[in-house]
Amino acid sequence: MTDLWWKSAVVYQIYPRSFADADGDGMGDLRGIIDHLDHLAELGVDVIWLSPIHKSPQDDNGYDISDYQDIDPLFGDLATFDELMTGVHERGMKLIMDLVVNHSSDEHQWFVESRSSKDNPKRDWYWWRPGRDGMEAGTPGAEPTNWGSAFGGPAWEYDKETGEYYMHLFSPKQPDLNWENPEVRGAVYEMMRWWLDRGVDGFRMDVINMISKVLPLADGRLTAGQAYADGSAGYINGPRNHEFLHEMYEQVFAGRTGLLTVGEMPGVTVDEAIRFTDQDRQEVDMVFQFDHVWADRGGDPWRVFPLQLTVLKGIFGRWQAGLAEEGWNSLYWNNHDQPRVVSRYGDDSPEFRAASAKMLGTVLHLHRGTPYVYQGEELGMTNYPFQSITDFRDIEALGQFRQATEIEGREAGDVLTVLRARGRDNARTPMQWDDSPNGGFSTTTPWLAVNPNYPQINAKAERANPDSVFHYYRQLIKLRHDEPAVVDGDFTMLLPNDERLYAFTRKGESAELLVIGNFTGETVEAEIDGWAGAELVLSNLPVNGLTMAPWQAVVYRRPAT
Ligand code: TEU
Secondary structure (H helix, E strand, O other): OOOOOOHHOOOOEOOOOHHOOOOOOOOOOHHHHHOOHHHHHOOOOEEEEEEOEOOOOOOOOOOOOOOEEEEEOOOOOHHHHHHHHHHHHHOOOOEEEEOOOOOOOOOHHHHHHHOOOOOOOOOHHHEEEEEEEEEOOOOOOOOOOOOEOOOOOEEEEEEOOOOOOEOOOOOOOEEOOOOOOOHHHHHHHHHHHHHHHHHHEEEOOOOOHHHOOOOOOOOOEOOOOOOOEOHHHHHOOOHHHHHHHHHHHHHHHHOOOOOEEEOOOOOOOHHHHHHHHHHHHHHOEEOOOOHHOOOOOOOOOOOOOOHHHHHHHHHHHHHHOOOOOOOEEEOOOOOOEEEEEEEEEHOOOOHHHHHHHHHHHHHOOOOOOEEEOOOHHHHHHOOOOOHHHOOOOOOOHHHHHHHHHHHHOOOOOHHHHHHHOOOOOOOOOOOEEEOEEEHHOOOOOOOOOOOOOOOOHHHHHHHHHHOOOOHHHHHHHHHHHHOHHHHHHHEEOOOOOOOOOEEEEEEOOEEEEEEEEEOOOOEEEOOOOOOOEEEEEEEEEOOOOEOOOOOOEEEEEEEEE
């Protein structure tokens, strides 16, 4: 029988360049992580996921890897990595790596060879195509398909050397690997086994539902006002995706135990997610889906829509019901690509920041699935007050700004408003450890500015305050470990049409939980019957039955009937 230990686990994500800088160069590093492992042990998490630390030109902060089997000197070396892994294991935690194999860096030896000539043996390791029929290669519009790339501009780069284009769904420095080629797959599996043999406990797989492209490659639909087409129908959940992941399972994971695999899958549907994570199919253990973090997006990418709670509940409800029998989901509000949730779906004003951060944590962690805590979320860290485009470092923000203002003719102010609310750098500002200069992150100016609220919001202050977000997250994590209904209980959404309260039950074999979160700054009465006399398990504020104070969360328990 497969060991599904990760159903009761909580994962903590570290974005290494922003976690802790031990060598004083303004950039986080492996030694910095080693120095702070006790913070994570005290929080009580079971697994640490490291965003990429491999050798990389850092065009997309490490999601562009030039050597899969070495550590970037910015972060340390393999010996320090081994020391980190030992420190994690000694504290009873596990360590999973980021696996970025939809694409490599253009500086990876594989691509260097591939681009060197049309008859190089590695030519077919990437997606090379001639220009569009009847057009001169290298001129605008002659790209093999009309797809846009995630960071602005076309998804194809013209290479003068051989007169052909290569595909890059992300930056031109992230050429897509050709998974149709069995040699590519073999090389990836070999590299994965090398990490597992070294002692790592699994992988978070970057955009792993983009590795199978629909053949022949074809144009996508162009929307008015947009420079390039959305090509996603040509590469999301492609025809061989399941086959590749099952093959990976057989070649890499079969016969090994105690591991965790999570597939990051933008655009994955509930039905596809069931297939990807059904244990009998032997693909991955769980997925990251995006529907709930896209709940504030509408048709126009350059507008921020206020959260409609019923929409969010509809999304979660659909995923909870869909994966109730087969399959498993990840639960997250935050990662290195998302703005801070307390600023996004909560209220980050001094009055309500801590309460709303705790309420959001409660609602998320008590769903069915494996929760992920992103660094700083356990402190209730907030978005950064960006003033101008020059405050951003993220290739996505800079690339999209350029495309929106220069090519699509949008107002810079409008674009900035959206980047301020949604830009990825909100999550990437340095971890706030204490109230010393640079928030205790570094002794020198960090690569990205520290949020000016660090004197108030920092780990040292929160650890000393029993009422902090940090200590509340400890209780949430402990509750998952102690209460089987959190792990296995059936999920039922209550009050689906209520725009203010998020409420649901989790019914396990011996206990049933009621969870309510108030998503507003007003007092709201929860009209839910049958819970008089139930035992209070957890709340972020003084409790008064089912009268919910602004941003209050409550969890009640009663025996299951
Ligand atoms: O992100 C995948 C992804 O879909 C992103 O485009 C994300 O949705 C978007 O940036 C949100 O604004 C993964 C990594 O997590 C991300 O950091 C990388 O840039 C990307 O893949 C390419 O490797």
